[in-house]
Amino acid sequence: MSAPLLVEAEGLSRRYQLPRERLLTPGTTIQALDDVSFTLAAGTTLGVVGESGSGKSTLARLVMALEAPSAGRLRFEGRDLHRLAPAALREARRDFQMVFQDPFSSLDPRMAIGRTVAEPLEKLDHLSRAERRERAAAMLDAVGLNAAQDLDKVPHEFSGGQRQRIAIARALVTHPKLIVADEPVSALDVSVQAQVLNLMQDLQQRFGLAFLFISHDLAVAERMADELLVLQAGRVVERGLPAEVLRSPTHPYTQRLLAALPQPLWRAVGRSV
């Protein structure tokens, strides 16, 4: 039996109007996302790859309901997120959380990490401060930090990899069903990147999480994703099982992305050099 659908996106589009440069002519319109459809089942990972400007981050913002689509529909567990009343949307937000690229700017530098991790709970549940702290501690332990020692430290006392673990703990503290991860390991060192990717796979198993995993790194996306979308200029140009898309890409853009990889990776996919 296949897992129930968590996210259904139908013809998602997003246009931005640039400010006008002349008084009487309207500014140019940019189609950041153009007719993107996909489904994401509970507990699975959809990988999104493409270069800067391809619409990856716009897609993340729409799925997180931080912006409304210009056209199309986004359903989360059957409900159209962009039609929910503000209070209902706020309540729904516990089910989808985000992890950002740069753990140096995504954490408040002056806030103890225990509070940072507990913060999403403040507006959601009527938990006491002590209960929130307890939940934050449990999450910090779950991501491999030592809550007993670390709860009252501030971000600069941690390395990049540890900060990204803190950001993940914060995203998990509401027990979401979906994590939107926008380039979650691209700011990390290689040895630490592997630790965080392993952690994300473990957490997925343990909590039955779904990921919308955005990356410009094809090898990272292949490792994480059950299904892959290749975005170019706001459009899906190719989709399918990661191994198939990356082994025999049919779209010239995907071929170009693969061709741009330095040689050793090519050997790993069994291509002739």
Place this chain on the structure above:
Amino acid sequence: MTALLDVRDLRVTLATSRGPVDALRGVSFTLDRGATLGLIGESGCGKSMTALALMALLPDGAKVSGSISFEGRELTTLDEDRLCALRGDRIAMVFQEPMTALNPLHPIGRQIAEPLRLHRKLGATAARAEALRLLERVQMPQARSRLDAYPHQLSGGQRQRVVIAIALACGPDLLIADEPTTALDTTVQREVLDLLDELRRDSGMALLLISHNLDVMAARVERLAVMYGGSIVESGATQAVFERRAHPYTRGLFAARPRLGTDRQRPLATIAGRVPALHEMPTGCAFADRCPLAVDACRSAMPAESSVGAGHSVRCIRWDLPR
């Protein structure tokens, strides 16, 4: 023939709020005219600090010992005026972030012309003509009309081409490129690296390429130095280092890299722990606390260099254990 650049036992001590810390702990390497050397390692390993030391751009309060000999001249004791004459002329640098390396308020033509006016004393017209030639040389599309463009009007890849044009303006003998493509998309990254290769072959300048990306190194440099904790832990011909991986850290770095076509059910190999912060750097091998092979002797003193093969050396006392 003496090497273009000969760095011997370079040590840099930084003044921090926690007291003095050793950012470089005895770095030695040489680079011949027209040759390429890659410095690879993770954040905090001393790659960029090495570049800054070569450019004499270390932060205030930094103490340098050891020797940096460039074309036979000792740089560590050179006065600021003479350093200024070298920087941007004989030694040039390309930085990671082309957005912050350029001045947003000046047209790019003027920024490319600046080193020519300063070092070559060219007049405005001659410098502008030369700037155009350089823009064409870095394959900037519509170079002529771009001379008067501002950085924000260019894409990331185009901006990096401008930064390279500035670095090349005076025909340097040594180009230091510190993560020149890390901020760029993969396809643009390849274009920029191809361009650097081509320019280097044409001009005969030496290239010191700094990157954390093993795959970039594999394709672009003849020799490779792996840095960890402020020292070079393994160095040799790129091919030899890739094949032999004598230092446990080099092995860990290779294993942890996600590759296409691997089994996603199997967890990625990781290196336990994390890079030690500068103020907690141990006296012995900096990698010992993360190393599966470490014994007490590793922690008591910094390992001396052992020879692995011709021109290939490693700082590890346990590198030749059977694997």
